[in-house]
Amino acid sequence: MVASSTTGLLLGFFVIFGLVNVGVVVGEDPYRFFDWNVTYGDIYPLGVKQQGILINGQFPGPEIYSVTNDNLIINVHNSLPEPFLISWNGVQQRRNSYQDGVYGTTCPIPPGKNFTYTLQVKDQIGSFFYFPSLAFHKAAGGFGGIKILSRPRIPVPFPDPADDYTLLIGDWYTANHTKLKAILDHGHRLPLPDAILINGRGPNATTFTVEQGKTNRLRISNVGLQHTLNFRIQGHLMKLVEVEGTHTVQTTYESIDVHVGQSYSVLVTADQAPQDYYIAVSTRFTDRVLTNTAILHYSNSQRSVSGPIPGGPTIEIDWSVKQARSIRTNLTASGPRPNPQGSYHYGLVNISRTIQLESSAAQVDRKQRYAVNSVSFIPTDTPLKLADYFKIGGVFKVGSIADSPPHKNMYLDTSVLGADFRAFVEIVFQNRENIVQSWHIDGYAFWVVGMDGGVWTPASRDQYNLRDAISRSTTQVYPKSWTAIYVALDNVGMWNIRSEFWARQYLGQQFYLRVYSPVGSIRDEYPIPKNALLCGRAAGRPARPQ
Template sequence: MGKVILLILACFFCGAMISGVQGEDPYLFFTWNVTFGFIAPLSGVPQQAILINGQFPGPNINATTNNNIVINVFNNLDEPFLLTWSGIQQRKNSWQDGMLGTNCPIQPGQNYTYHFQVKDQIGSYMYYPSTDMHRAAGGFGGLRVNSRLLIPVPYADPADDYTVLIGDWYIKSHLILREFLDSGRSLGRPDGILINGRQKSDEPMFTMEPGKTYKYRICNVGLKNSLNFRIQGHKLKLVEMEGSHTVQNVYESLDVHIGQCLAVLVTADQPPMEYFMVVSSRFTKEPLLSTAVISYTTGKGIKASPALPPAPTGWAWSLNQFRTFRWNLTASAARPNPQGSYHYGAINITRTIKLVNTVSRGSGYKNLRYGINGVSHVNPETPLKFAEYYNIADKVFKYDVIRDDPPPKITNLTNEPNVLNVTFRTFVEIIFENHEKSLQSYNLDGHSFFAVAMEAGRWTPEKRMNYNLLDAVSRHTIQVFPKSWVAILLTFDNAGMWNIRSEIWERTYLGQQLYASVLSPTRSLRDEYNIPDNAPMCGVVEGLAKPPPYTI
């Protein structure tokens, strides 16, 4: 009898071990070779671009909730390089964020393996280079996170799922554009708009079967311009925005601002033929426009009508569209963080931070800089997170060099690292206030936030009466219209060093960004991972012994 019991116990433990191994979240492995190559996307003009595995744009990542993503990036450029994963929240893991405040760049001829997990983030995202002006050369791609089969989404499975990367584009190389900015010049007007790396093509980019419904994931990967997306003769049903299911309103067209992603359902309910997908710039004196062909499978080669659907005009149209976006509170799928903050409107605000964008030319023509609250961020040689982890932050940067409530008028900028010290797990109100005549677009890494209000003028505490405290969409990038403000609410519940930046890349390059340091007081693995063993070292920490690792 004793042997039988031992055998049963052995089988039980063996089965438990096998179940544990099988129960581990799946891994997706990628090897990416980053190189320079020549393309001719605008008017046949050849130019140097960044290719990933020979592709422009780069490969799409097709992941599912809780997948572990492992990407070995080989830098075959002649310049240091990093990639960032826009909107992927990197729980406890700002080491994989791919920004110069958290990572040493991958040197030419070297490689680095990113390893991160996509958690409760069903939705549409993108990746792009974060170093220098590399974003102007390519190196970007789509990243989707699908729902697990056990978690239904609030619409039927589409017949197919298409990624659409739209963005403005310059014919000049990223090196010339960098020289412009370093010499005090703005980038000026882009030369065109690309749709999945092409300005225009007679060959169909996508096909649809009559009567079926398709999902289009649209991301603005550009540098400067907000874009309007529309499909000739078809309605767009918005279903997801930066990882959040939305109330399924139907639109003729949608504004997609720099750094933003959204997903729409399109039903092939028109006469079988070809139709134009149309993308045009917004808020520019001379609009740029690009088209791509969508073909019905039974269209028999009938060409699309040259009469393109008109673009909307004015800022008010776009602002009013924003106000129609609502979070789908009835969806049963996983929700992005703040985890469980379904009733965020009932949570007490512990801190209000007003962030005001500023432009300054200093004392000379070559001193063009952009900043936030009077500080133009400069990346030190030692990444901010490394300095913090090695307990030598005081040798690299100072915390809180800006005030939470800046003066009404800021004329001069100081150039230094801009780091906010944010208490772990506090609920914070951030006001983005834009005093300029141009649109701004801001991204926050590591977290989602609730964009609860967007209005013209200056913010005052009385404006809180107008906040949407019920169903504001949880997202990671938000536009701020000229002479306007936006209020966001969020819980800083993800320990790490997280970048808050302008998505208009010339502004980012010239200092319109900062970092939020969110330290766990326990320094525990429950809250934050240790520095990866394969992390490249640089700056003053190079050659130093690693501090004692965090433990449970």
């Protein structure tokens, strides 16, 4: 196994004018260039040879290091024998859903071909990750961390850390991703994973070196397939400072629940005796607890790691709910722009629409499927965004998923929900099942204004946090509970809303939100890229009118 690079392959860093492949002038924001080759290769995360997806020979893939407003030019060569796509979890791609990297917006990169993603991390900071979005590739690797630092003139609400580490944690199977996909294709559920990985490795295979008395930043992302993970460090407290691009009230925790698709930044001070300490990651809400460990190594350590692995919560729901409610936005901190990030008073904006989304699991044609508002999503031969752009009929229908649960038998459809540009909407995720769920919205950050047990009603709004709710792109919904969010629909495009439980996503628990503006201005949405891949019923058409 090859260790992950800290910065990826940085081919250049300089200022140019205009947005490559998009054709829109965006000023003098810096450009960073990456060239990635995606291959299969042998990996040994648990000491047994497996086939993994490597990027430039690395598992996990290279880290993307950037600064607010940077333009990222990422040339991806697909050397796999099948189509491939990469998506950017939490990176919002303002006005540019063509670069989202999910099949509803982007044609897959064919084997032996390449595609150059052009992203701008416009007005963003924080901790995110990328991952392969097609088929069940996510179970084979192909993921990596994304760091977006604040511009030097924008103050950060904590001193510069001595070091800045990325920890990619997630559940893992020793079975090949093709076998896992076949299990799902035959209508069955996946078994419990075999292990938890930390940066692609098994127990005590990863070491993070710190200096006595110094404070370090740890960016923790759950890149796994399904399970909530609890993160803790033997003998050390963690101060939460950032969640998916939002500076938080700086609360100290002994351990933190990280749900699938979520990212957190914590500060950890090396204030204990000079020795090595366990970093422990374990599954939550499972009958059998899976645990993995890494090592926090003091540079002046006088003793190897010892003692029992620190225990954490296991099945306690109330503990997790209490912690989730304690995570709030730091209203005194600056955001990526030179103004307080708390200056957007979301609680004073009138709601123009309420959307209630309810998950369900059922058999359709004697095969296991999952749905949102009774609709289990099926992909079409043409990405929805391209069908929309070229006005190709028969691919999808806006309104093919209802605003609220219809409480009817599950059925298959290519579900698309229409919404107006600049609307301010309330979305309620209702969970009637006995599992913790995790939901993500591409292209947006949203305010998590409330969560509680039972069934949501309009009276539930009385307990909303309308002042300093955390803003993020992935939220959990606890068993037999609801979670409510507010979203300002200020990003035109076709955006994926999905379960972050990857088997559920693959078997239909997703849909697309079409945020539409009739104006057609490049101020609202970038035109289709000149290098856009065209497939399905869009194949052979000119990307732009001649």
